Amino acid sequence: MVGEPRPERADARRNRLRVLEAADRLFTEHGVKNVSLDAIAAEAGVGKGTVFRRFGDRAGLAVALLDEREQELQAKILTGPPPLGPGAPAVDRVVAFLDAYLDLLDRHVELFMDSENASDGARYRIGSYHLWHRHLSHLLESTPLDADYTAHALLAPLAADLHKSLRDAGFPLDRLKTGLRTMAATLLSS
Amino acid sequence: MVGEPRPERADARRNRLRVLEAADRLFTEHGVKNVSLDAIAAEAGVGKGTVFRRFGDRAGLAVALLDEREQELQAKILTGPPPLGPGAPAVDRVVAFLDAYLDLLDRHVELFMDSENASDGARYRIGSYHLWHRHLSHLLESTPLDADYTAHALLAPLAADLHKSLRDAGFPLDRLKTGLRTMAATLLSS
DNA sequence: GGTTCTAGCGGACTACAGTCCGTCTTATGA
DNA sequence: TCATAAGACGGACTGTAGTCCGCTAGAACC
DSSP: OOOOOOOOOHHHHHHHHHHHHHHHHHHHHHOGGGOOHHHHHHHHTSOHHHHHHHHOSHHHHHHHHHHHHHHHHHHHHHHSOTTTSTTSOHHHHHHHHHHHHHHHHHHTHHHHHHHHOOTTOGGGTSHHHHHHHHHHHHHTTTSSSOHHHHHHHHHGGGOHHHHHHHHHTTOOHHHHHHHHHHHHHHHHTO | OOOOOOOOOHHHHHHHHHHHHHHHHHHHHHOGGGOOHHHHHHHHTSOHHHHHHHHOSHHHHHHHHHHHHHHHHHHHHHHSOTTTSTTSOHHHHHHHHHHHHHHHHHHTHHHHHHHHOOTTOGGGTSHHHHHHHHHHHHHTTTSSSOHHHHHHHHHGGGOHHHHHHHHHTTOOHHHHHHHHHHHHHHHHTO
8 A cells, every 4th residue: 555645745835846946947047958957957956865865867857847848748748639639540649649649759859768768778667668658658559560569669659869860960840740740650551 | 071091099099999898798787777988998999099999989889789689680671582672562671671680689689789878879870770770771672751851750669778677667578579560561551 | 941852064084097207118319 | 229209008087966964944732
């Protein structure tokens, strides 16, 4: 049995918000990869131990910052209007999801890179990945493919470091969207 | 114009071999992620500056260690017997490549993780990735898909950290092979 | 208000990646 | 064989991620 989790203590809450705000500010101003956690702790006016206890590591902080945006997309998928939400054919829902994710990813590549750059595959452990995976896996069930595996394989091209490399190599976002969309559509109609 | 590169100096060669040998030994004995570059330098009997000048960073060292194995596969693809080498239908060649790569990856996951875990997307800059990409891209030209992009997307599920996560989550290697094979076949026959 | 219990605090500490630069080795060619 | 320059060497140095633990302050109950 899991015990009642106590409510967040006042100082803890205050510090959590301070850290997130400081991180957001410094990341925006100097670029994600040019900001150390020491700097964030200092800017937030807390000790670095506080940052690490709360967020675990650099990836955890990035995840927390992305959380709000990802939850928005999650909500649209779970209860929003089609084609992102329930009600549209599987192909359309998959395509809508990939498009929306690519937009999110493109807007926050550096943060995503940090969130995925944990020593031991943090990306595949965090809650939102599981949701994306379940979602795709479910939509793939009508195909003869291995839905579980194929969902992972369809999410793989959304890795932040690949996305950044391709964008840096000159691929426009629309080409990535179209490419992935076509690929997904091909798989879904098999 | 590129100038004549001078031949490797005797001491440089000696140290390069010593470092590779030491790294191989320590990695095998303690596991890749439990070995620091300081330890490798010490084991090799060289200064750590030497290790970094030669290999650039941790990823570079991993790449150098993987090099031999990857070149073997590269040779088989370029000039070996079909279906890996030239002569077989595109689908068969793609499937053969993915299978062979997954075997290689599975045998050396930790090393691959290191080689791909560079701060700025090392995976997509190194020579062998380009070869894999050109190969797949070429084989995809007969489809209505965006061959260039789709080649990247097909390589994405071969990312070491995803592979490790799936294996750790209990996926047998054969299931990953089958899943990817089926997916590739579906795309190729579109 | 006072007491106590506990989660949270913070900064000193460790370990590691990667840099820098004064010193030493090798190759060359006279 | 010796002089010289190109280049490699190595280890001290810097900056950062992440840990540890003695201390502090919030919550809850009296």
